[in-house]
Structures are given as structure tokens and as C-alpha cells.
Amino acid sequence: MTTSLPLDDVATAFLELAELVYARDEYDDIHDAICRAALRIVPHCDHACIATLRGGHQPHLEATTDDVARRVDGLEWETGEGPCVDAIVSQRFEWDPDLTRDPTWPRLASAVLESTPVRGMIGYRILVGDRKAGALNLFSDTPGGFDEAAANLGAVLAAFASVALTAKDEHDVATNLRTGLASNREIGKAIGLLMATYDVSDGDAFEMLRTTSNGLNLRLAEIAGRLVDDHNGRANETAS
Known part of the structure; x- marks a missing residue:
């Protein structure tokens, strides 16, 4: 399954994010804005969340688009596996486009399929400066909806998120x-x-x-x- 979005829509979403980061002094809603942008930018992305590590090891859900994303994020930490858990320590994004077929994370997939509409997921590591800060999680209700093109768009968004959150961190320090x-x-x-x-x-x-x-x-x-x-x-x- 190959999917795409109009380039104008993608460009507009990134421009709005850039304005949020660089044209304002307040960064309180940056996590929410990144999650909302994921639904617009990444094809078949129906839910998104950002989780960070507090004190280097305690997971904290910074933002979520809805209760489904919140539920799946919680299941990841309960089962100890999933794209967010792996992405935080990985150098690349973690991807399972179809949980119904030979899932990458069997325990998580079983719990997710039983209690949510999610059928595919991707996790991207987020860095603040040179520190591993957390992960951007994207979820799709469409089996196989996250193809390579969608995954690559998500990677671009995650890279932007790292830049934006680094700017927020530097602003907070100052x-x-x-x-x-x-x-x-x-x-x-x-x-x-x-x-x-x-x-x-x-x-x-x-x-x-x-x-x-x-x-x-x-x-x-x-x-x-x-x-x-x-x-x-x-x-x-x-x-x-």
C-alpha cells in the first residue's frame, strides 16, 4: 500500500510548527502541536503521543492526541516492549506496520489488538541536544497503513521535533x-x-x-x- 499527501498540506503543517517554535516566546504547547501535526503530515496516522524520560529513566507522557494513544503508550510500559521503549535506545525508528501479522512485539500486540483499534505503530527517538529525551509514537488503525513513505515522513517530523524541543529546553534554561x-x-x-x-x-x-x-x-x-x-x-x- 503506497500513500501520499499533497505536498502543500505537508509544507503548511511544517511551516505552522516552525512558526510556533521560532516566532513566539512561549513553548508550553509544543508537544501537543507536534502530535497534532503528525495526524496531518503522516498518512494513515490516527493517533500520536510523545513520551519522555524524567530523571533519565522514568517515562512521562508529555502529550497525546486522544485516549487511544494514551492507552497504547501505557501498554508499552506495562509490557516492557514496543516502538517507544525501543526507539528511546535505538539509533533508528522502530516500525511494525501490521500488528495482525507476525508482530514485532507479541505481548504488546496482543494487548493492543484486544483493547484498541490500533493496527500499526512507529516509534521515533527524540533527542534534546545530545541527550536521549524520549520518543514520538505514531499509531494507525489501518493494517499496513504505515508504508515506507509514511515512515519516512514521520522521521522528518521526529527530527523537527528534536530541534523544536531543543529550542524549548534552551529557552527554559535561559x-x-x-x-x-x-x-x-x-x-x-x-x-x-x-x-x-x-x-x-x-x-x-x-x-x-x-x-x-x-x-x-x-x-x-x-x-x-x-x-x-x-x-x-x-x-x-x-x-x-
Whole structure:
């Protein structure tokens, strides 16, 4: 079975993904967008999901198009086999176009055929930078629907997903760094104010902040920010 999609449709889907990644500052919905794009880009793809490894070994379902994909992903980890499980450690995509004929993963195939409409599946490894981050799973309800052309289109999407998620990861790191630097500046200002006000050492001033933070169950940076804001407010009142 040979299948194809109009090139304009495929190009449009990739352009929309590229805009999502490079024309915006928010990446919260990138996993969902990749899964939705799979249904448009890959012929006979009816369900999709992205699973990542948390802490290097704990699987986490980042996004799914529907309950069928969620169910199959869960069955993969329950049986310990399947395209997602294999793709994470493999250098290539893992592919079984027809689960009804000599399946690659017999235990998984039996469970999937019994409880879902899925009849074919492909798993692609996703990398973030040079780290193995997880897998993009595609599922088809059509036996043999995932031919070589479909599998190759999925591979292109998976490569794009790796680039997009690397961009997201770098954005998150930069955001966390900026937040951390801003918090550290506020804490430093607060320590300086306490040292000047109470004639204490920097260690004692930090301990005052920490004790207040624990007592109010608030983050240290938030306590420091409030202290600095209060000081600035009183200074402005005095100046006026």
C-alpha cells in the first residue's frame, strides 16, 4: 500500500510548527502541536503521543492526541516492549506496520489488538541536544497503513521535533537563569538592607531572611523582594 499527501498540506503543517517554535516566546504547547501535526503530515496516522524520560529513566507522557494513544503508550510500559521503549535506545525508528501479522512485539500486540483499534505503530527517538529525551509514537488503525513513505515522513517530523524541543529546553534554561539572577540580586539587596538596619553580619542577615522565609512558608526570593519593595516605598515617600 503506497500513500501520499499533497505536498502543500505537508509544507503548511511544517511551516505552522516552525512558526510556533521560532516566532513566539512561549513553548508550553509544543508537544501537543507536534502530535497534532503528525495526524496531518503522516498518512494513515490516527493517533500520536510523545513520551519522555524524567530523571533519565522514568517515562512521562508529555502529550497525546486522544485516549487511544494514551492507552497504547501505557501498554508499552506495562509490557516492557514496543516502538517507544525501543526507539528511546535505538539509533533508528522502530516500525511494525501490521500488528495482525507476525508482530514485532507479541505481548504488546496482543494487548493492543484486544483493547484498541490500533493496527500499526512507529516509534521515533527524540533527542534534546545530545541527550536521549524520549520518543514520538505514531499509531494507525489501518493494517499496513504505515508504508515506507509514511515512515519516512514521520522521521522528518521526529527530527523537527528534536530541534523544536531543543529550542524549548534552551529557552527554559535561559529563563531559569534570568529568574535565578534576578532572585539573587533581590536577596543580595535585602541582605544589605538588613546589615545596614540592624548592624549585623551578612551571615546573620541571611539567617534572618531564611528564618522569616520558613516561618511564613514563602520562598526566600519572595521575602527578599518584599523587603526591598517596602524599603523603596518608604524611601519614595520620604523623598516626596
